[in-house]
Amino acid sequence: MKNIHLQYFAILRERRGQNKESRETTADTAGDLYEELKTEFKFPLGLDQTRVAINGEFSAMDSPLNNGDEVVYIPPVAGG
Amino acid sequence: MKDNLFQLTSQPFETHHFVGDMENHAAGAYTSFEGWVRNHNEGRDVASLEYEAYPDLARKEGCRILAEALEKFDIIDSRCIHRTGHLQIGEIAVWVGTTAKHREEAFAACRYIIDEVKVRVPIWKKEHYADGDSGWVKCEHCAGHIHGH
16 A cells, blocks of 8 residues: 545546545556546546646556555636 | 736736836736636627636646746746636736837747636636526536436
């Protein structure tokens, strides 16, 4: 088990119903954790439509997760 | 890399404050782009917009884009300010400013910066429609697609 600190933004924040949480997970990668959250909270975006930032930097979805990592899933952006 | 050239602000701003900071007697050209909140999108009447950012990474990625513009184009300076929060029709959502010796490079860099900001910086836009409905731009259609709508 590892403890992951999650922050949520935009459509994922609304679906999750909160801005942040710490979560115990057995997920090996960022992508595995996304699938876990997507199933539990009915996230409307697939893995291929979402990016991830780990510890404040864009990362690959197959990046391994380590205890204490800060993870943010990034829906399609729409600034400007 | 200077880290204060790309800024997020929750308050309406006047662009002349930022232009003043860019004054340079070696510059022969200043160009700017302002993105304004429009009253319609894809056939729907829009009443207002809400911008939400992942601040730490938005600033970091925004600064990287400005640094890239300095590398790619023969410009002197570039800045970008993006609003967050709830914006009304007509407000400035984003401002980009560039200075250069000549106009071609200033225009090109300005275009590069706004184009990259729109696709790379973690900022999201929620449209509030005149009919009371609302939706996250670029996200709701994907969501519909997943569910086979």
